[in-house]
Amino acid sequence: MAQVSLRRIVKEYEGQVQAVKGIDLDIEDEEFVVLVGPSGCGKSTTLRMIAGLEEITSGEIAIGGEVVNDIPPRDRDIAMVFQNYALYPHMSVYDNISFGLKLRKFSREEIKRRVDNAARILGIGELLERKPKALSGGQRQRVAMGRAIVRDPKVFLFDEPLSNLDAKLRVQMRTEIKQVHQTVRTTTVYVTHDQVEAMTLADRVVVMNHGIIEQVGPPNELYRNPATIFVAGFIGSPAMNMIPATLTQAAGALSVQLGDGLSVPVPEERTARYAPHANKDLLFGIRPEHLTEATRIDKQNLAPLTVKLDVIEPMGMETLVHFHINGTSVCGRVDPAAGAVAGTMMPLAAHMEHMHLIDKTSGKVL
């Protein structure tokens, strides 16, 4: 068991493309950290540098306090699960799982004990004699995890392990990965482009974009308090609405002008925080679930907003309503019983205690 530290890690490919631009990250022992971001953001490169599959251009990586920059993958005591599983096609499941142990000259009994233990954790005891070809996607995924577990390494590395599975299986395997982690408690670094996976699995989520870390934090923290416009837009589905707006001050109270003659008041407790940004070009950020039907008005800080609905999407437990504010497409979530009809006006309420203001130029959430 070990912590993983990254210090000013840079990865440069020939032709001066910086895939990773100097990131710092400390992963605690037994922690489950998910690197998430769009493709090309450097998350996989970072993982592969931890694994030792990519050379580090500059900076240091330490596993369990020991700098591993110069240590080849096999001596880093890590295990990795690949997107396409990378099972050895000519070996049985048992041989696949035990290959690493055999190469490390474990005794036959020890290998059997460990493989059986891993098979029990993953529920693949029946499959040990089969070849990978005869396995379903979910089973291959389990075998790939078995190969990692059996080694009892310092760190698990997962590189988009669920991307090749269909949607239903993905949800199921997600739960299983979390259960496995709770059983073996090995430090885990997990890479995905799917923010739902990141949110559900992680102790801490690391959001990356263009080779830098945008924000690190527990899932709910990231959701509630995104630090940048990128995190605000990336985490959450449907994404946070961002409407161009200006902040005006009248009689000590701030209000957000959305255009189209719409304006919403800023909650009192945030006045001091936002006051310096009055009269700047800003983005008003609010998540769809904080734009609800007006009948829910029973609390403070609700701002009424009557809009003309363009499209409605019934989802069962809720209904998504789409409309435009000053040319920007906006999404809200209403109760299916609220009677939303496309093409009609509907009074909505914005829950202003959940509002965000984003500085357009710096991209920071204020």
Added chain:
Amino acid sequence: MAPDGTARPALSTRPAIKGRSPGVSSLERLARRRSSIAFLMTLPLILVIAGLVAYPAAWAIYLSTLNRRMTANIGFENYLILLDSETFRMIIWQSCFFALTAVFLKALIGFWLAHMLHNIPTKGQRKWRGMLLIPWVIPPALSTLGWWWMFDPSYSSINWIINVFGFPSIPWLGTPWWARIAVITVNVWYGAPFFMIMYLAALKSVPEQLYEAAAIDGATSWQRLRFITLPMMQNIISITVLFSLIVTFANYDIVRVLTNGGPRDTTHLFATYAFQVGILSANLPRGAAVSLFMLPILAVAAYFILRGVTRRTKEIA
């Protein structure tokens, strides 16, 4: 976190990691070691290519500038003497005629048979393919012996069939033109299966949806061949044709066994004539000169093959 690239983690600012030796040379060393291992692994290959192909090829060029006893350098004399000889001019012509005719017929028959094979239900294809590839499997020097016996002047089994249909016997290997036809026939018989297999593989790689889309667009079977099959196979067709051109130009076995160049040297190819001049008449330099006449044709074909293969690799990737 910050756009200037100096991102800082939300948690922890632990002191810098200790115990790290300066410099990043160790992995570099590893990479260098890896590339020297790789070089060692390719060394036998390099030795074969350099010692048994590149060096002999260069040596052949040098050799061709020597006199018969290899005592003096006579420049291009060997080439000039050859070009001056009527026999050799005829051999140039015969080699080209042989190669072009044979390759054309092989490609045509191979293409036709590949199509016919592709037409029939899949489960029967294996059996037919297995039978049709037999000529390619038998070592040509041996199967040509069989042909030789079939062309035998007095016991020809081919003439027997011709006679059954009421036509007169043909002096297969006795007159220049019939001998040329005989040599080409054997070469086509031997090589057509190769074309068939290559084209069949290419035909199978054309996605079925393309034909279905074309059928819905109203294409006739001829139009499907013209606008889908041929363009999709263009690359493999040209690779196969050029490759076969090289092999056919350089052919030796069939002529050596069937006619040994006769009658009156009319069926000689570069290779058999080089053998006769170089080994049998013990004039190695001139023999080398004869075989080097193949080089320009080979170089041009090789250039286009390489281009085709590179393109195909890119298509697949």
Added chain:
Amino acid sequence: MADAAANRDFPRAYTKAGSLHSERLWALRVSYVSLAIASLIFLAPPFYMLITSLKTNTEMADQTLSPWLVRDPTLEHYAAILGNPIFLTFFRNSIVVTLLVVAITMVISVLAAFALSRMRFWGSQALATGVFLTYLVPDTLLFIPLYQIVGGLGLLNSIWGLVLVYPTLTVPFCTWIMIGYFASIPKELDEAALIDGATWPQMLIKIFIPVALPGIIAATIFAFTVSWAAFVYPTAFITRPDQMPLTIGIVSQLVRGDTFAWGQIMSGALIAALPPVIVYVFLMDYYIAGLTAGATKG
């Protein structure tokens, strides 16, 4: 009226469907007829060789009989050829040369292909191209300089000279197709092996060779058939019967004088052709994979 129109339309639609059906049927018939004729012609020479090998010399000489049929099948030619010590020497030479060349070829090309496809190093790309170009250089261009080189090494008239030069026929193509097979192995597989703790030799032996086994079989078959059928080099380098492999042995030693022993020649040729044919019959798919790999892989 409407009824009549419908009736007129209906048969037309019907015949149209019928013509589509018959068009397919005709295409199928043409296919089968073409294939049957081609098979007849393609198989006629080996068939005739077999018939000849089973005939007595008197039957062969009788011009009144059909040459394509055998009335009194006999195995006397086979008995004679197999009792001929020089033929058995040819056979042994062929086996020794072929086995050695196949072994040498596979070691050289698997090692080189692994290095070229996975361990990129300076000049590896140029070398891969060079391998392919070498494959295109025909043996008939090289036999004269090689005659001198082999002679200089004192290996003329020796099967060891053949063992030395045959790899020029086999190594380039085998390396080329092995590069293709190795390149098709996903990169993650070696990364998984690296993380599992495999060294480069372990990766080659435990992962690459087993996974690329079909390719290795195809390359082995290619090397085998090419060395077995090689003709130019033995013709040029060997004149002593006891060092000859089968191909040149049969062509030069059995065919002599005016009275050809056709029965023995044909039975000898058929026996000599048997090993590649047997390999082909049992491993047809690998054989064809090797044949087509040159243009589709790598």
